[in-house]
Amino acid sequence: MVVEGISGVDRCDDAALEVVHSAIASARGLGHNYLGTEHLLFGLAEHRDLLPAGVASMLPAADIVRSAMVSVLGEPVRRDAEALRTVGIDLEEVRSAVRRTFGEEAIARLARRRRYRAWQPWRQPSRRCRSLLAENLALAPRVKQVFEIASRQAERRAQPRIDPAGLLCGIVEVEDALANRLLRNNGVDPDDIRNALLRDRS
Amino acid sequence: MQALDDLNDAVDSRDPAMGLAAVAALRDLLEELEELQVDNARALGWSWQQIAASLGVTRQSVHKKHHVRRGRRRN
Numbered sequence: 001m002v003v004e005g006i007s008g009v010d011r012c013d014d015a016a017l018e019v020v021h022s023a024i025a026s027a028r029g030l031g032h033n034y035l036g037t038e039h040l041l042f043g044l045a046e047h048r049d050l051l052p053a054g055v056a057s058m059l060p061a062a063d064i065v066r067s068a069m070v071s072v073l074g075e076p077v078r079r080d081a082e083a084l085r086t087v088g089i090d091l092e093e094v095r096s097a098v099r100r101t102f103g104e105e106a107i108a109r110l111a112r113r114r115r116y117r118a119w120q121p122w123r124q125p126s127r128r129c130r131s132l133l134a135e136n137l138a139l140a141p142r143v144k145q146v147f148e149i150a151s152r153q154a155e156r157r158a159q160p161r162i163d164p165a166g167l168l169c170g171i172v173e174v175e176d177a178l179a180n181r182l183l184r185n186n187g188v189d190p191d192d193i194r195n196a197l198l199r200d201r202s
Numbered sequence: 203m204q205a206l207d208d209l210n211d212a213v214d215s216r217d218p219a220m221g222l223a224a225v226a227a228l229r230d231l232l233e234e235l236e237e238l239q240v241d242n243a244r245a246l247g248w249s250w251q252q253i254a255a256s257l258g259v260t261r262q263s264v265h266k267k268h269h270v271r272r273g274r275r276r277n
Contacts, residue, residue: 079223080223080227080230080231082220083220083223083224083226083227084224084227084228084231086220086221086224087224087228089228089231091231094231094235098235098238102238102242106238106241109241110234110237110238113234113237131234132227132230132231132234133231133234
């Protein structure tokens, strides 16, 4: 699984890793080429049994998170490889040709690419910064923040590893994370979650 | 290969959904290949003028599209 390279993932315990894997799967399923806080939220909602019961009951259901993601970020991406095959193009072939010519590094760079869009403040922000050729996921900057916060907190409480509750803690700390917007849209106040977590963990 | 048969059916039935998706995917693929080739050309020291000539567009349009994208990295 492609989680190496996520700093902080090596500090996750098994339960938190399970959440991360489910987050990655949801990002793939939606055709995104990055891992965002919203995917982590989905992972947590799906594996809510790994969270303290009082906090778990506050999270919206996993499929609600998913449809909230879809409504903000757009429909799951069409199956490009199949569509291209109908016009006689083998995406795998193109990919290996690119790999031969420009090397693995070029593909990795494509995974990080953002589609250039003129600044249009009246538009919803588009998160579909994906690449057909690259398969690996880039890490959204706010996910890095989440892991940083979570690992700092684990240190502070002298836990050896990050647990799922730590991840959720990290998410609600990153104010402008999309995950928090999704929570608010579903009538959940991230501050309530933070307080519940504090109560539970103190 | 059930999926492949389905695809052939889709082509045969002239399904616009699949046809349009193929066009959109082609366009995305084209953009990515263009980025790769332009980056490569710049890395090899090509001028925007030379790149534009090879792409068959004006220097301004290449510059507008790719210089901004590449802006935050090296030139």
